[in-house]
Amino acid sequence: MKIVKLKKDNLFPFLEAIKGDAELWAPVKKDDAKHTFQPVDDFSQIDLDYTRTILPPRKILLPAKFNMYQASKSEFTSDFSHISKKIIFGIHPCDIHAFLTMDKFYSYEIEDPYWLEARKNLVLLGHSCWPDENCMCKSTNTHVVEEGYDLFFTDLEDTYVVWIGSSRGDDLIREKPELFEEDLTDTDIQKFIQRRENRDKAFTTEINFAAMPDLMELKYNDALWEKLGDACLACGSCTNVCPTCNCYNVEDRPVLGKDFSNIQRCWDACTLENYSGVAGGENFREKRADRLKLWYTHKLQSYISKYGKPACVGCGRCVATCPVDINVKTVAQSLDGNEVDSFWDRLSKEVTK
Amino acid sequence: MNTENKITAQSNPFLPEPARIVRTYPLTDDVHFFQVRIADMEKALSFRYEIGQFAMISVLGAGEAPFSISSTPSRPGLLEFCIRRAGAVTSKLFQLKENDFVGIRGPYGNGFPVEKMQGKDILIVMGGLGAAPLRSVLLYCLDNRDLFGRIILLHGAKRPAEMLFRDELLDIKKRDDLEGYLTVDGDDTGQWTENVGVVTTLFPKLENINPENTVGVVCGPPVMYKFVLQEFLKLDIPKDQILMTLERRMKCGVGKCGHCAIDYIYTCLEGPVFSYWDVTHMRELI
Numbered sequence: 001m002k003i004v005k006l007k008k009d010n011l012f013p014f015l016e017a018i019k020g021d022a023e024l025w026a027p028v029k030k031d032d033a034k035h036t037f038q039p040v041d042d043f044s045q046i047d048l049d050y051t052r053t054i055l056p057p058r059k060i061l062l063p064a065k066f067n068m069y070q071a072s073k074s075e076f077t078s079d080f081s082h083i084s085k086k087i088i089f090g091i092h093p094c095d096i097h098a099f100l101t102m103d104k105f106y107s108y109e110i111e112d113p114y115w116l117e118a119r120k121n122l123v124l125l126g127h128s129c130w131p132d133e134n135c136m137c138k139s140t141n142t143h144v145v146e147e148g149y150d151l152f153f154t155d156l157e158d159t160y161v162v163w164i165g166s167s168r169g170d171d172l173i174r175e176k177p178e179l180f181e182e183d184l185t186d187t188d189i190q191k192f193i194q195r196r197e198n199r200d201k202a203f204t205t206e207i208n209f210a211a212m213p214d215l216m217e218l219k220y221n222d223a224l225w226e227k228l229g230d231a232c233l234a235c236g237s238c239t240n241v242c243p244t245c246n247c248y249n250v251e252d253r254p255v256l257g258k259d260f261s262n263i264q265r266c267w268d269a270c271t272l273e274n275y276s277g278v279a280g281g282e283n284f285r286e287k288r289a290d291r292l293k294l295w296y297t298h299k300l301q302s303y304i305s306k307y308g309k310p311a312c313v314g315c316g317r318c319v320a321t322c323p324v325d326i327n328v329k330t331v332a333q334s335l336d337g338n339e340v341d342s343f344w345d346r347l348s349k350e351v352t353k
Numbered sequence: 354m355n356t357e358n359k360i361t362a363q364s365n366p367f368l369p370e371p372a373r374i375v376r377t378y379p380l381t382d383d384v385h386f387f388q389v390r391i392a393d394m395e396k397a398l399s400f401r402y403e404i405g406q407f408a409m410i411s412v413l414g415a416g417e418a419p420f421s422i423s424s425t426p427s428r429p430g431l432l433e434f435c436i437r438r439a440g441a442v443t444s445k446l447f448q449l450k451e452n453d454f455v456g457i458r459g460p461y462g463n464g465f466p467v468e469k470m471q472g473k474d475i476l477i478v479m480g481g482l483g484a485a486p487l488r489s490v491l492l493y494c495l496d497n498r499d500l501f502g503r504i505i506l507l508h509g510a511k512r513p514a515e516m517l518f519r520d521e522l523l524d525i526k527k528r529d530d531l532e533g534y535l536t537v538d539g540d541d542t543g544q545w546t547e548n549v550g551v552v553t554t555l556f557p558k559l560e561n562i563n564p565e566n567t568v569g570v571v572c573g574p575p576v577m578y579k580f581v582l583q584e585f586l587k588l589d590i591p592k593d594q595i596l597m598t599l600e601r602r603m604k605c606g607v608g609k610c611g612h613c614a615i616d617y618i619y620t621c622l623e624g625p626v627f628s629y630w631d632v633t634h635m636r637e638l639i
């Protein structure tokens with residue numbers, strides 16, 4: 001692994017030098033003080049002082065709705081027009097881990113070209129972060145990244161320590177080598193280690209993810225699920241914000257005045273009511289409790305056997321988003337036998353409404 | 354970073370192949386038979402599938418849906434389907450005529466474990482639309498008659514007019530290397546010469562079943578499963594030699610859209626064929 005240094009003043013000149021005709025996505029602060037990933041031309045819009053964006057960066061690769069192919073009477077033509085060269089700057093370790101998990105998922109058995117081609121055209125420039133009370137990435141062991149990025153910027157006051165994670169990352173540095181310094185001083189190294197130690201201590205939420213597969217199994221018929229089901233609004237928000245959710249629907253959209261259709265792929269959510277409906281009006285998961293069980297089986301249990309780690313990367317988005325406090329944190333804590341006071345208060349209020 | 358943007362995905366597993374409807378006719382009021390051929394002759398012949406697999410059929414303007422392949426891989430070139438009118442895709446499909454185009458993707462799913470079935474007695478129990486996947490099993494076993502022991506077929510329908518493949522099966526039943534029993538819940542024609550009663554009333558007719566050497570295969574409406582499984586267990590057929598196919602909503606067929614999940618199993622990849630033993634481990638089914 002190669003490590004270099006970049007003065008903060010040199011950041012924008014560096015981004016300018018590497019951007020070319022690629023689209024550069026970075027965190028931007030919205031009016032309501034929340035952050036989103038957006039394409040930026042004016043780098044001064046970038047705000048790196050954020051914990052999590054509302055939507056996960058998978059939206060940049062697989063937008064909420066895009067054309068998979070065009071269908072006419074006797075011809076089908078792939079449509080990859082939404083895929084272009086992109087750079088994501090400022091992505092945090094949990095979201096990089098989510099990309100690695102989705103890489104495995106989208107390559108499993110049959111390769112999904114819409115994800116994999118978009119990935120090939122993507123440069124990932126990671127950035128260090130600081131946890132809040134909803135970050136669980138230390139528990140999921142996704143708070144540091146060893147692979148999956150091209151460059152990773154760690155903020156040390158007036159300087160970035162930049163880890164080079166790929167040969168493409170190395171090429172990017174070579175676009176403007178004069179902006180970088182090769183040698184880290186002892187003070188730099190000391191600062192880096194100190195920062196890491198302080199950050200590790202800053203995590204306040206600890207979840208025993210290793211126990212979750214067994215607990216999901218043992219408590220599959222626990223009354224907890226009925227209570228959660230009664231409170232859940234089936235709004236699907238938890239699914240839209242989760243960086244490792246993959247479900248989608250396909251729609252045939254005839255193009256007005258033409259003899260072909262756009263076949264569109266659009267985000268779906270297993271927490272929504274119609275998700276498991278089949279012909280004849282049968283619905284395999286009519287109950288909200290059953291849909292939540294599926295979601296939490298996915299997040300806490302199933303990926304462990306298939307990919308060796310849970311699907312949850314601890315980003316805390318579901319915690320920040322669910323209007324009735326059903327999220328990985330409260331559900332995992334409840335499964336682990338801890339009653340979370342405010343959660344149960346809220347839950348009983350929702351249920352008796 | 355100025356590189357030309359050109360996506361060169363070698364193959365797109367989501368892209369259907371244009372195919373023509375060669376023949377279509379009604380089997381019952383709301384179930385039609387479709388014989389389809391992939392337009393590209395080479396691709397038509399290289400479309401290799403196994404019994405119990407399914408394909409996605411797309412109809413322009415309506416969308417795509419999964420259907421069991423009803424023909425047998427022992428007769429390549431043409432694909433046959435047996436389809437009930439249920440909603441958007443199937444209604445539009447029913448309006449199409451011979452020579453019209455549809456799209457085909459597949460084959461998908463695990464299919465039946467043919468190697469494990471070889472040398473065994475095969476007991477096929479089907480009802481209603483269950484005939485769609487199990488016709489493929491039946492025809493395959495008959496085309497490869499030497500590979501299997503006894504072949505026993507139990508087929509049930511509500512009324513004679515609703516029995517799928519009635520004439521074909523009455524014909525097959527005449528073979529002396531097959532034990533075939535057809536039944537209807539009720540005969541409203543007065544001309545039905547076979548059994549009357551639900552499909553489980555056929556079980557007492559079965560003689561000298563050697564359970565250890567028997568593979569039981571069942572597909573039909575949900576109520577049928579329960580009763581037929583009980584009959585299989587009464588016969589002492591081992592749980593891992595009882596095979597069934599499951600239906601779920603499917604949007605992709607290739608393990609990406611999530612819709613077919615049962616617990617942590619994707620039915621489109623690991624199913625739709627499961628043994629009774631597999632199914633007893635699925636929490637969402639119990």
Ligand SMILES: Cc1cc2nc3c(=O)[nH]c(=O)nc-3n(C[C@H](O)[C@H](O)[C@H](O)COP(=O)(O)OP(=O)(O)OC[C@H]3O[C@@H](n4cnc5c(N)ncnc54)[C@H](O)[C@@H]3O)c2cc1C
Binds near residue numbers: 275422435482603
């Ligand atoms: C592996 C497999 C094999 C199959 N084999 C066969 C076969 O051989 N023959 C056969 O006839 N069928 C088969 N089916 C079933 C077949 O796929 C369905 O009947 C078909 O998908 C119906 O499509 P449709 O567009 O006509 O109906 P749809 O328009 O999808 O509607 C039918 C019903 O589905 C539900 N539904 C659909 N979309 C929604 C939505 N967005 N929200 C809520 N509910 C919705 C509703 O209950 C609706 O009434 C098989 C299914 C599977 C999974």
Ligand code: SF4
Binds near residue numbers: 312
């Ligand atoms: S389950 Fe919640 S915390 Fe875990 S990755 Fe998804 S949104 Fe983030």
Ligand code: SF4
Binds near residue numbers: 321
């Ligand atoms: S768990 Fe919360 S966010 Fe998810 S669907 Fe239910 S109410 Fe919406």
Ligand code: FES
Binds near residue numbers: 604
């Ligand atoms: S049908 Fe899409 S995952 Fe199985």
